[in-house]
Amino acid sequence: MRNISLFNTDHHKFILLNESEPGEEDGIRSNQYLVSHDEHGVLLDPGGFGVMPRVLTELLRHTGPESIKAIMLSHQDPDIVGGIATWLEMTQAPVYVSQIWLRFLPHYGLSSMERFIGVPDEGMRCDLAPGFSLDLIPAHFLHSEGQINVYDPVSRILFTGDIGAAMMPPGVEDAYVDDFEAHLPYIEGFHRRYMASNRAARLWVDAVSELDIQMIAPQHGPVYRGGAVQAFLDWFRHLECGVDLMVSAGRFLRKSQP
Ligand SMILES: [Fe+2]
Ligand SMILES: [Fe+2]
Numbered sequence: 001m002r003n004i005s006l007f008n009t010d011h012h013k014f015i016l017l018n019e020s021e022p023g024e025e026d027g028i029r030s031n032q033y034l035v036s037h038d039e040h041g042v043l044l045d046p047g048g049f050g051v052m053p054r055v056l057t058e059l060l061r062h063t064g065p066e067s068i069k070a071i072m073l074s075h076q077d078p079d080i081v082g083g084i085a086t087w088l089e090m091t092q093a094p095v096y097v098s099q100i101w102l103r104f105l106p107h108y109g110l111s112s113m114e115r116f117i118g119v120p121d122e123g124m125r126c127d128l129a130p131g132f133s134l135d136l137i138p139a140h141f142l143h144s145e146g147q148i149n150v151y152d153p154v155s156r157i158l159f160t161g162d163i164g165a166a167m168m169p170p171g172v173e174d175a176y177v178d179d180f181e182a183h184l185p186y187i188e189g190f191h192r193r194y195m196a197s198n199r200a201a202r203l204w205v206d207a208v209s210e211l212d213i214q215m216i217a218p219q220h221g222p223v224y225r226g227g228a229v230q231a232f233l234d235w236f237r238h239l240e241c242g243v244d245l246m247v248s249a250g251r252f253l254r255k256s257q258p
Contacts, residue, residue, distance in 0.1 A: 166221025
């Protein structure tokens with residue numbers, strides 16, 4: 001699934017560049033996004049080393065690497081950061097990631113951290129060009145201890161990293177979630193195990209509910225739109241997950257859907 005326009009006007013675009021396929025990396029399929037405004041672009045979670053050539057190919061349909069003004073990393077996982085050394089060579093862009101991950105990222109083989117900007121726990125606004133700003137929204141413990149979302153106030157799309165992520169069966173290529181109930185089997189197990197707790201989920205839902213959200217764009221699986229946006233937020237607000245389900249050091253409750 002490639003080059004899906006989630007929002008597209010003369011000046012502003014939000015593009016799902018690429019959903020990696022199992023053959024491109026041995027790991028999980030993942031989404032890489034471009035937000036662009038006039039000649040300025042921003043990459044969201046550019047992906048692991050294996051998908052980099054495909055992401056570049058898709059990027060070149062829209063703009064060149066020299067126009068990338070920032071790279072946002074939702075968290076520290078290898079399916080997000082694994083290709084960053086090459087993106088640092090190809091662009092001049094600063095890279096935004098939670099401040100708590102700055103000391104760990106050099107282990108991805110980076111020779112310098114000069115272009116990395118540590119995002120404070122409370123988040124920040126990034127002014128990228130006249131009329132082009134993105135908000136970095138805290139989403140800590142969902143699942144990473146230092147997790148950030150990216151909200152684009154022009155398209156009103158919220159990029160959520162692993163929140164809302166789906167593990168789709170092979171061969172299912174839906175770009176969007178329209179029927180949340182039908183989608184639930186693809187997200188429930190992941191969220192129950194990987195998301196830290198209901199408290200973290202609830203505080204995040206309360207915070208993002210202040211935003212006008214047209215779509216939720218996760219790092220894995222299809223994009224939520226229409227009624228699926230609110231349906232996902234309502235479900236996640238009440239989800240018992242992570243430490244809520246621990247009954248002993250090595251055992252978790254297997255809860256069925258309330
Ligand atoms: Fe992750
Ligand atoms: Fe992920």
